[in-house]
Amino acid sequence: MNKIKTLQWLVALLVLFNVSTIATIVYHNYQDNIDKEAIVVDAETENRLNGRYFRHTLGFDNDQMDAFREANHAFQPRANEIISKIDSLKNEIYTELKKTDSDTMRLNQLAMETGQMHTELKKETNAYYIKIKRVCTAEQIKQLEEVFSPLFKNKSCDGQGMRHRRNGNGFRNQ
Numbered sequence: 001m002n003k004i005k006t007l008q009w010l011v012a013l014l015v016l017f018n019v020s021t022i023a024t025i026v027y028h029n030y031q032d033n034i035d036k037e038a039i040v041v042d043a044e045t046e047n048r049l050n051g052r053y054f055r056h057t058l059g060f061d062n063d064q065m066d067a068f069r070e071a072n073h074a075f076q077p078r079a080n081e082i083i084s085k086i087d088s089l090k091n092e093i094y095t096e097l098k099k100t101d102s103d104t105m106r107l108n109q110l111a112m113e114t115g116q117m118h119t120e121l122k123k124e125t126n127a128y129y130i131k132i133k134r135v136c137t138a139e140q141i142k143q144l145e146e147v148f149s150p151l152f153k154n155k156s157c158d159g160q161g162m163r164h165r166r167n168g169n170g171f172r173n174q
Helices: 002-036 051-057 062-098 104-134 138-152
Strands: 039-042 047-049
Touching: 051 062, 062 104, 104 138
Parallel strands: none
Antiparallel strands: 039 047
16 A cells, blocks of 8 residues: 555656656747747847847837737748848859859849848838837837847948958958
């Protein structure tokens, strides 16, 4: 009788551990999905714009969060698709550049397509910003401007902006 009771407690304990393990896995997967749906505004600071950010930083209420979710669900898939196409075009450009006899016409066409995709991404970002701005209070709009400002600042690859000068050979001096 004592052995059976001990075994029952062990089984109950194992069931509890399994349930808590599964709950932890589901919770972390949910959190990862939320983070994947976030916009990274500034890669240096890992500033991610997700629902949690807007609720806590801008103080969005439930109605504002509903509007944010609606705008975000429309924006994210389209933005990700465009970014993927841009990345693909960059790879094609680089592949063509590495060839012994690069096709200049093909490179120019790829450059134009890349520019068109960047234009589409900016249009989508503008529409997304406007949708969110419409539900913000005056104070929240100021915070929203600060949050989105890194997307609209000119920076070169090294973060120095356009302050480089060119020497006589066309190379930049640092």
